[in-house]
Amino acid sequence: MTNSFLYYYEVYFIRSSAPSLTYATHQSLNIGSIVAVPLKTTVNEAVIFRKVKKPEFETAEITSVLNTNYNREQMEIAKFISEYYFSSFGEAISLFIPFKNTSLTDLLPKKIEEKILPKLSDIQQKAYDQLLKKEKALLFGVTGSGKTEIFISLMAKMMEEGKTSIFLMPEISLTPQMEKRLKVYFGESVAMWHSKLTKKKKASILEGIESGEIRIVAGARSALFVPLSNLGLIIVDEEHDDSYKAMTRPRYHARDVAVLMGSKLGAKVVLASATPSMSSYYKYDVIKLDKPYIETEKKYTFISGDRINNTMLDTIDTHYKAGDQSLLFLPTRGNFKYLYCESCGKTHLCPFCSVGMALHRKHRHLKCHYCNYTEPIRDTCIHCGHTPLKSERMGTVEAIEVISEAVEGIQIEQFDKDSITTAKKLKEALQRFESGESQLLLGTQMLSKGHDYANITLSIIMGLDYILGLADYRARERAMSLLFQIAGRSGRAKAAQIIVQTGDPEFFQTYLADYELFIKDELAFLEMAEYPPFASLARILIAHKDESKASKITLDTVTKLKAFEEIEIVGHGKAPVEKIANKFRFHILLRAKHRVPLLKALHRVDCREIEIDFDPVDFA
Numbered sequence: 001m002t003n004s005f006l007y008y009y010e011v012y013f014i015r016s017s018a019p020s021l022t023y024a025t026h027q028s029l030n031i032g033s034i035v036a037v038p039l040k041t042t043v044n045e046a047v048i049f050r051k052v053k054k055p056e057f058e059t060a061e062i063t064s065v066l067n068t069n070y071n072r073e074q075m076e077i078a079k080f081i082s083e084y085y086f087s088s089f090g091e092a093i094s095l096f097i098p099f100k101n102t103s104l105t106d107l108l109p110k111k112i113e114e115k116i117l118p119k120l121s122d123i124q125q126k127a128y129d130q131l132l133k134k135e136k137a138l139l140f141g142v143t144g145s146g147k148t149e150i151f152i153s154l155m156a157k158m159m160e161e162g163k164t165s166i167f168l169m170p171e172i173s174l175t176p177q178m179e180k181r182l183k184v185y186f187g188e189s190v191a192m193w194h195s196k197l198t199k200k201k202k203a204s205i206l207e208g209i210e211s212g213e214i215r216i217v218a219g220a221r222s223a224l225f226v227p228l229s230n231l232g233l234i235i236v237d238e239e240h241d242d243s244y245k246a247m248t249r250p251r252y253h254a255r256d257v258a259v260l261m262g263s264k265l266g267a268k269v270v271l272a273s274a275t276p277s278m279s280s281y282y283k284y285d286v287i288k289l290d291k292p293y294i295e296t297e298k299k300y301t302f303i304s305g306d307r308i309n310n311t312m313l314d315t316i317d318t319h320y321k322a323g324d325q326s327l328l329f330l331p332t333r334g335n336f337k338y339l340y341c342e343s344c345g346k347t348h349l350c351p352f353c354s355v356g357m358a359l360h361r362k363h364r365h366l367k368c369h370y371c372n373y374t375e376p377i378r379d380t381c382i383h384c385g386h387t388p389l390k391s392e393r394m395g396t397v398e399a400i401e402v403i404s405e406a407v408e409g410i411q412i413e414q415f416d417k418d419s420i421t422t423a424k425k426l427k428e429a430l431q432r433f434e435s436g437e438s439q440l441l442l443g444t445q446m447l448s449k450g451h452d453y454a455n456i457t458l459s460i461i462m463g464l465d466y467i468l469g470l471a472d473y474r475a476r477e478r479a480m481s482l483l484f485q486i487a488g489r490s491g492r493a494k495a496a497q498i499i500v501q502t503g504d505p506e507f508f509q510t511y512l513a514d515y516e517l518f519i520k521d522e523l524a525f526l527e528m529a530e531y532p533p534f535a536s537l538a539r540i541l542i543a544h545k546d547e548s549k550a551s552k553i554t555l556d557t558v559t560k561l562k563a564f565e566e567i568e569i570v571g572h573g574k575a576p577v578e579k580i581a582n583k584f585r586f587h588i589l590l591r592a593k594h595r596v597p598l599l600k601a602l603h604r605v606d607c608r609e610i611e612i613d614f615d616p617v618d619f620a
């Protein structure tokens with residue numbers, strides 16, 4: 001029977017981590033075609049990966065050929081993702097939505113009426129002109145400088161040329177407001193895309209893309225993978241944001257994949273931020289927009305401590321009574337605590353790694369999660385002698401209680417992952433805030449992203465020292481960009497007040513007027529300390545129900561890795577979050593001057609029981 005087949009193909013199962021298999025068929029197929037193939041008792045979707053010679057072993061026959069396919073670029077990018085981010089090809093290709101076999105490739109130009117497009121200011125126009133000339137660039141524009149208007153002009157230009165655009169935002173919390181802004185200009189030509197859309201909605205958007213009606217797809221990470229033909233532009237807004245990094249396999253970084261995609265497809269890539277990442281600033285041409293569209297006065301107040309104090313309460317009250325709105329940021333609840341000094345604001349650091357020592361009350365010790373150095377719990381600050389050291393932090397719920405009690409009548413919007421669980425709740429919360437029904441937006445990281453509300457006149461940033469003390473080589477960058485981002489949500493139309501809670505005001509004050517100065521100092525530090533962008537990092541995660549098994553896998557992997565001279569094992573041991581879903585977690589942090597030797601070494605270790613996170617951004 002099998003002798004009569006003419007063609008043999010290696011295929012990968014879509015969404016599966018399984019290795020490839022070979023199937024036979026009578027017809028010649030293209031690489032990237034999607035087929036149905038039998039496996040045991042089921043029929044599965046698979047993608048044709050490459051043509052192979054007739055194998056020695058028996059092969060089953062391809063059941064049918066579906067009417068969709070991945071194009072060459074999608075296949076190539078998926079291959080890159082699977083190798084660079086250590087996933088199977090089947091998992092990597094499943095990020096993409098395939099093209100219909102009948103997809104058109106020519107789009108007619110669409111012109112947006114001149115009069116409805118935003119009129120750019122002179123400095124916006126200059127940045128726009130510069131961006132037109134570059135294949136890829138970083139638009140470094142202070143908060144409120146009107147980066148969005150520049151994007152709109154760029155996307156309109158693409159439409160006129162019969163090209164499509166992808167506009168990425170870090171999270172869906174930004175989509176409702178951005179949707180409104182984009183619809184004004186692009187109407188039915190723009191679609192919002194994110195992973196929480198219903199199947200029906202997705203299907204209708206895909207139809208719009210196919211017919212050529214939709215020319216712009218805007219949304220979170222997954223919008224990068226929609227099947228747009230004639231792609232002319234990819235914008236990555238808030239490019240510094242860690243939400244662009246996927247936390248499950250394939251653990252890709254959407255910003256970095258966007259850059260690769262742009263170069264493969266000949267599409268322009270514009271990364272943008274008011275607080276660019278060190279790596280983008282270092283790698284790409286920088287175009288600056290250094291004035292807000294509307295200049296307002298900003299007054300900063302620094303206070304120490306870790307609680308909501310009377311200064312904050314009084315200020316919230318004043319702004320509330322004046323009919324203005326406020327924003328209050330609290331760091332995300334961590335899974336463990338650090339010791340810090342209330343008096344000087346410094347976190348107690350590991351003497352070897354300069355990262356915060358985590359407090360383990362149960363074991364009655366402090367521990368560094370990078371090098372495992374431990375020491376007894378201490379009570380006195382080594383910097384200023386103050387005693388006792390503190391370890392408490394406050395969550396959103398407690399904060400709302402305190403403020404509601406002190407500021408009579410104020411309506412507070414809890415804006416964090418515990419309360420904003422659906423797209424609907426998000427939309428409603430933002431609507432209540434926009435209409436003025438609520439006057440204080442109180443929450444975690446979600447607050448910091450791109451929101452544009454004219455009426456906010458007060459930003460309060462709590463717990464910055466906690467961020468500064470995180471066990472993360474980017475702790476300073478994270479704290480500084482957070483401060484700039486949250487401060488930037490206020491004062492868009494009127495003068496604003498910003499309260500910053502930190503025991504180390506000098507650090508922040510040095511850079512308040514100039515984020516670029518911070519970038520330069522930080523890059524010098526990273527170069528000296530040999531961290532990215534001056535080195536490559538990878539993190540190996542090991543999780544197992546049996547703790548001793550997890551520990552053994554960790555040690556075995558470390559032993560194997562020691563054979564590779566060009567890579568350094570920075571540390572290994574229990575992960576800061578020791579247990580998730582009943583599995584004990586261990587990790588290994590690796591570093592190399594160049595990425596290639598690191599990739600090579602990691603491709604040599606057995607991947608079945610470990611997970612590799614290349615270019616990690618999360619160390620928990």
Ligand SMILES: Nc1ncnc2c1ncn2[C@@H]1O[C@H](COP(=O)(O)OP(=O)(O)OP(=O)(O)O)[C@@H](O)[C@H]1O
Binds near residue numbers: 120121147492
């Ligand atoms: N050319 C323009 N004409 C009219 N309004 C403008 C123009 N440029 C900017 N604005 C207004 O200024 C405000 C700030 O602009 P925008 O939200 O684009 O800032 P941004 O650079 O994206 O800031 P962030 O980094 O904080 O997200 C918006 O309300 C926007 O509508």
Ligand SMILES: [Zn+2]
Binds near residue numbers: 352353369372373
């Ligand atoms: Zn240490």
